[in-house]
Amino acid sequence: MSLRLLKYAFNRDYAEPRWFNTPATLKHSYDVVIIGAGGHGLAAAYYLATQYGIRNVAVLDKGYLGGGNTGRNTTIVRSNYLTPEGVRFYDRSVRLFESLAGELDINLFYSKRGHFTLAHNESTLRTLRWRAEVNKHHGIDSRLVGPDDVKRACPQIDLSCGGQHAIVGALYHAPGAIVRHDAVAWGYARRASQSGVEIFQHTAVTGIDVTAGRVTGVNTTRGKIKTAKVLSAVAGSTPATLKMAGLKSPVDIVPLQACVTEPMKPWLEPIIVSGSLHVYLSQSARGELVMGAAVDPAELHATRSSLEFVTALADQMLDLFPFLAGVKINRQWAGMADMTPDYAPVMGKTAVDGFYLDAGWGTWGFKATPVCGETMAFTVAHDTPHRLIEAFGMERFERLTVLGEKSAAAVGH
Ligand code: PYC
Numbered sequence: 378m379s380l381r382l383l384k385y386a387f388n389r390d391y392a393e394p395r396w397f398n399t400p401a402t403l404k405h406s407y408d409v410v411i412i413g414a415g416g417h418g419l420a421a422a423y424y425l426a427t428q429y430g431i432r433n434v435a436v437l438d439k440g441y442l443g444g445g446n447t448g449r450n451t452t453i454v455r456s457n458y459l460t461p462e463g464v465r466f467y468d469r470s471v472r473l474f475e476s477l478a479g480e481l482d483i484n485l486f487y488s489k490r491g492h493f494t495l496a497h498n499e500s501t502l503r504t505l506r507w508r509a510e511v512n513k514h515h516g517i518d519s520r521l522v523g524p525d526d527v528k529r530a531c532p533q534i535d536l537s538c539g540g541q542h543a544i545v546g547a548l549y550h551a552p553g554a555i556v557r558h559d560a561v562a563w564g565y566a567r568r569a570s571q572s573g574v575e576i577f578q579h580t581a582v583t584g585i586d587v588t589a590g591r592v593t594g595v596n597t598t599r600g601k602i603k604t605a606k607v608l609s610a611v612a613g614s615t616p617a618t619l620k621m622a623g624l625k626s627p628v629d630i631v632p633l634q635a636c637v638t639e640p641m642k643p644w645l646e647p648i649i650v651s652g653s654l655h656v657y658l659s660q661s662a663r664g665e666l667v668m669g670a671a672v673d674p675a676e677l678h679a680t681r682s683s684l685e686f687v688t689a690l691a692d693q694m695l696d697l698f699p700f701l702a703g704v705k706i707n708r709q710w711a712g713m714a715d716m717t718p719d720y721a722p723v724m725g726k727t728a729v730d731g732f733y734l735d736a737g738w739g740t741w742g743f744k745a746t747p748v749c750g751e752t753m754a755f756t757v758a759h760d761t762p763h764r765l766i767e768a769f770g771m772e773r774f775e776r777l778t779v780l781g782e783k784s785a786a787a788v789g790h
Contacts, residue, residue, distance in 0.1 A: 397566045400575055402599070403435065406603035406604060409422075409425060410608075411608045412595075412608070412618060413610035413611040414441075415577055416750075417447075417742065419442075419443075419566045420565045421608055421750045422754075423750060424572075424753075426574050429758040432574060433574070437545060437575060437582055437597060438577070438578050439579070442563070443558070443563065443580055450742070451744040452743065453558055454487075455471070455492050455513055455552065456468040456517055456555045458785040459504075463782050470744060471744075474744075479670060482568075485561060485564065489554045490647050491647040492551075493547040494547055495547045495653070496713045497651070501653055506521050508784075509521050509548055513548070519605070524545065538696040538697060555667075577599065580597050580599050585732070586790055587623055591642075607622075607732050608757055609622075609733070609736065610749075610755060612714070613713030615736040628716060631714050632711045633672050633712050633740055634669065635709065636669070637661070637708050638666040639705045640665050641664050645659065645666070652789055655693060658694070666704070668690060672740065679713070680711045682711045691706075715736050715742075716737070716739050717737035717739065719783070720781075721780035721782040724753065727771055740788040751763075
């Protein structure tokens, strides 16, 4: 046992440093209340405090910190989207991620791996070529590559995919990375708390007070709070929160499942995605293969995981990597994905003054964490949408100026 550990074990006066403080009670009023202590809500709180000096902020969560989609995603970061709006937005996120460990002073295990989206037919190749061109136009290192390039980067892959659906090419995206998701949430929480933000776990919001079209307060299981600004960052619970504010939801909730294998010796450097086969995988620093498949086929507000998911996933995965037969699945879980009709997020102001929305992340919310925090903090502080999120407002569904991001999904829908 290390001497340091012994010293702390026998020292009665040693106070374990806390990652964040929770006061015993809520204040009567806050300048901003953020619903949801996931990565997005905590990042917004951090940037509100550090970039705009707005520190009288409460972050509330009905569960525990990072216990929603932040702790349930598969940790992939990328910016190889299809629409110029999506590409610009996620490119900013990748750049923020790259320096985030230093900024938050925490090891995020940010690991740049390169990202291959496989094509098994000509029509997928056409869409991937389109994405590559949009990406290049915005200065992002994405390009179309052939099967040989895939094989060079990942010698274990069976290019014939069991003779069923041979790989005919791929979109290669050099910045593709993985990063420890829970560390991102904890890093933001610690820095936000050090800047004066108060974080309350196990504190559910039960109502939002709206008077004459303006937010005036929030009711919680710990009491009532007065506030003129509320930010909802609650993937999976967005329809419920919107209802409390008297707003119609453009979001359906579908479960997205994932799993990890037992640890293996490192063999997989890049992230591999096949939208057509409905699978994606990467290898974590612990050696586990982190894997997922398509979203569940029906709307469901639940995080149960199923045998059907792992069996279908294993079936497709073995076409790509036959040598994995016999490798054990260690854990499986599910998150609840907020799906919008155009598969792009909904961010910004709403028809209720002072009620701001960060939602509709579908299957790619985690990778937006820093940029979403940054742009939503701007939007809340200035009461005007940040230029990077102007196109993502809720009003686009009425104006039919939708964004059409579905073919940039790593996950089948
Ligand atoms: O969009 O990269 C992605 C992704 C991977 C797993 C779920 N979404």
